[in-house]
Amino acid sequence: xxxVTQSSRYLVKRTGEKVFLECVQDMDHENMFWYRQDPGLxxxxxxxxxxxxxxxxxxxxxxxxxxxxKKERFSLILESASxxxxxxxxxxSSPHLMNTEAFxxxxxxxxxV
Amino acid sequence: xxxxEQSPQSLHVQEGDSTNFTCSFPSSNFxxxxxxxxxxxxxxxxxxxxxxxxxxxxxGRISATLNTKEGYSYLYIKGxxxxxxxxxxxxxxxTGKLIFGQGTTLQVKx
Numbered sequence: 001x002x003x004v005t006q007s008s009r010y011l012v013k014r015t016g017e018k019v020f021l022e023c024v025q026d027m028d029h030e031n032m033f034w035y036r037q038d039p040g041l042x043x044x045x046x047x048x049x050x051x052x053x054x055x056x057x058x059x060x061x062x063x064x065x066x067x068x069x070k071k072e073r074f075s076l077i078l079e080s081a082s083x084x085x086x087x088x089x090x091x092x093s094s095p096h097l098m099n100t101e102a103f104x105x106x107x108x109x110x111x112x113v
Numbered sequence: 114x115x116x117x118e119q120s121p122q123s124l125h126v127q128e129g130d131s132t133n134f135t136c137s138f139p140s141s142n143f144x145x146x147x148x149x150x151x152x153x154x155x156x157x158x159x160x161x162x163x164x165x166x167x168x169x170x171x172x173g174r175i176s177a178t179l180n181t182k183e184g185y186s187y188l189y190i191k192g193x194x195x196x197x198x199x200x201x202x203x204x205x206x207x208t209g210k211l212i213f214g215q216g217t218t219l220q221v222k223x
Contacts, residue, residue: 004156031209040122042215043157043202050209059212090156098145098206101159 003027006091006105013112019078021108023091029103030096032074034058034066036087037107043090049074050096081112117205119214126193127222133189134217136203140184145206148177148188151216152199160188160201193221 007022025032031050035043035058045058047066055066063085067075074093078085088109094102118137126132138146145164149157161170166181174191190197200216 031211033211035213040215042119043204043213045210045212048210056209058210092211094211096209098147098209098211099162099164101147101162102204102211104156104158106156 004091004093004103004105006089006108008108009106011108011110013078013081013110015082015112017078017081017112019081019110019112021076021078021089021091021110023074023076023093023105024072025074025093025103026072027093027103028071029093030071031094031098031102032068033092033094033102034064034074034076035090035092036060037090038087046076081110083112086110086112117203117212117214119201119203119217121217122215123218123220125220125222128193128195130193130221131189131191132193132219133187134201134219136186136188136214138184138186138203138205138214140181142207143181143184143205146179146181146186147204147206147211148186149202149204150199151202157202162206190219193219195221195223197221 033048034046049068065077091105092102148160151157163179168179200218204213
């Protein structure tokens, strides 16, 4: 069974903390994505990566960075968490060519207080 | 920012009704159009991935069509059941990038 695993289901962090969200996939996929989901706004792309050590900004990269040191792992970093980063974060992976489906993790609900 | 738009935003139907949703996307640089179903407390799961203009795909009571020249796709559900209640997402894909619409939330009343 294919799997995309996110390290935490729920997280509560304080304003100003550095936050790491980890995502691991076991399908040898080239592409990995980080999205955030807010009511009425759908899934918005934060960052994506199409290869190890490669990263590209999505539509809302401000306040975030990413790391992809190994093919199976894609980390999202909030350098200094703020309350407007309270959200549901979803990681996904897919083969390089977009003609097959993406697979999603279970999501991390982050609350910044 | 690429715009992928879905309508309606939400839909309430009675069990047995048939329904359809629309996804519009940029027709230039098109590579693939994905449909996902997202149930509460679960991860989104793929329904269809379509790449060719005129593509039609079917899975049980759910089907989808694709028009890449005018930039739209329709998702149809025939004879809706309460278990079809979910958010349906479409996404435009192009070599490593997958951009989602805001989704259509369907509620099917028994």
